Amino acid sequence: MPVCSAAPVELTASERHRLKKMAYGHKTPHQARQLLAARGRANARIVAETRLHVDTVRRWRGRFAAGRVPALADLKRSGRPPTFTALQIAEVKSLACQLPTESGIPLSRWSCPELAREAVTRASTEKISASTVRRWLKDDALKPWQHRSWIFIRDLNFRATAQRILDLYGRVFEGAPLGDDEYVISADEKTSIQARCRCHPTLAPGQTRAMRVYHTYGRGGALAYLAAYDIHRAEVFGRCEQTTGIVPFMKLVEQVMTIEPYASAKRVYWIVDNGSSHRGKSAIDRMASRFPNAVMVHTPVHASWLNQIEIFFSIVQRKVVSPNDFTNLDEVRDRLRAFEDRYNATAQPFQWKFTTTDLDDLLASFDRHTLTDRQERSSTALAA
CATH class of the missing domain: 1.20.5 (Single alpha-helices involved in coiled-coils or other helix-helix interfaces)
Incomplete structure (x- = not known):
């Protein structure tokens, strides 16, 4: 009866290096056996040294000779039989795509534990874990616990109104380029900046430690911060008031329009939103009667994101206000004024990229x- 000869194995230098690395792994015993076989040992000797069955040694040696290193990987297996049917999975995903209130569930949105609980309640399955539901939802990128707000455009002249703003950013108004003596100001109010006095001093950051701010605080009042931003010259003019309104806003306008180069400018365009302090034609007439060279331009309704002053307010929020730790309102005012000087010293115009x-x-x-x-x-x- 013929004797089966061992499959010849000749290793390259890279294969030998890779197999030697794998031979030291606790979970790769067969790779080590192939390395021994490649050293010229017979199958019988490998069996004696490793105490493996001869069929195991022969099988792995043959697979390596036929497919080299990639052939040593485990073959795909059928795995454990599925616990849940495709219908059960579809029912849970369909439930996740419905509002809980539509099913009479007193929840604002679904979570994985709540979906698992509801699936059992509806007898879709006897039991199911939240992690299983999460894995199913992940396959279709379903995240019912998240939400995003949206709003319809209410301004019938949205495009024309928004285009006027974008044209001003590009130094154009009603089709004509702006002259050197025409300026564009973006203005608004940041309301309710509180002075929160922490009950314990704020600790400076250190190695592997973030700045620490005590949670409990005493209220020291709140103020409104009004600011006007020259979008082409990158200069901010601000003031603090007890509250917002027509009078505080007109004080800001007067603060800007009584200094050069705006006092003698041909036109100064003021971009504002539709807040109560500067809403409608009455606000336009009020500004024009006080300063004839001032032109108020409103953003579309619910489109204050077109106003560049909001970018500056976000900078103020990040760099000045948060974390809120002030002993009193005077400290808030001083910090805001000092930040204006610091900002104006190095500011560059915003790189506005949103076009028509x-x-x-x-x-x-x-x-x-x-x-x-x-x-x-x-x-x-x-x-x-």
Whole structure:
């Protein structure tokens, strides 16, 4: 009866180095056996040294000779039989795509434990863990515990109004370029900046330690911060008031319009949102009567993100206000004034990249979303 000869194995230098590394692994015993086989040992000797069955040695040696190192990887296995059916998985995913209130559940949004609990309540399955539900949802990128807010455009002249703002950022107004004696100011109010006096001093950061701010605080009052930002000269003019309103805003306007170069400018365009301090035609007339060379330009309704002063306010929030630790309102005022001087010393105009082309793309996406929403509602009504 013929004797089966061992499959010849000749290693390259890289294969020998890789197998030698693998031979020291606790979970790779067969790779080590192939390394022994490659040294010229017969299968019988490898069996005697490793105490493995001869069929095991022969199988791994043959697989390595046929497919080299990649052939040593474990073959795919069928695994444990599925515990849940495709229908059960689909029912849980369908539940995750519904609002809890639609099913009479007193929740604002689903979580994985709540979905698992509801699946058992509905007898979709006898038991299921939250981690299993989370794994199912992850396959379809479903995250019912998250939410995003949105709003429809209410301004019928949204595009024309927004284009005026974007044109001013590009030094154009009503199709004509701005002259050297024309300026663009972005203005608004940041309300309710509180003076929170911490009950224990704030600790400075150290090695492997962040700055530590005590949670409990005493209230020292609140103030409003009004600011006007020259978008092309990158200069901020601010003031602190007890509250917002028409009078405080007009004080800010007077603070800016009575100094050069704005006092003698041909035109100074003031970009503002639709807040109560400067809303409507009455605000436009009020400013024009007080300063004839001032032109108030409103952003569209619910589009204050077009106002560049909001970018400056976000900088103030990050660098001055947070974390809020002030002994009194005077300290808040002094800090804001000092930050204005510091900011104006090095500020550069914001790199505004949102153009009218981007505006058209945004409005087109709104139209597509509105059309899709109407089609879905129509389909739901017909199905009902």
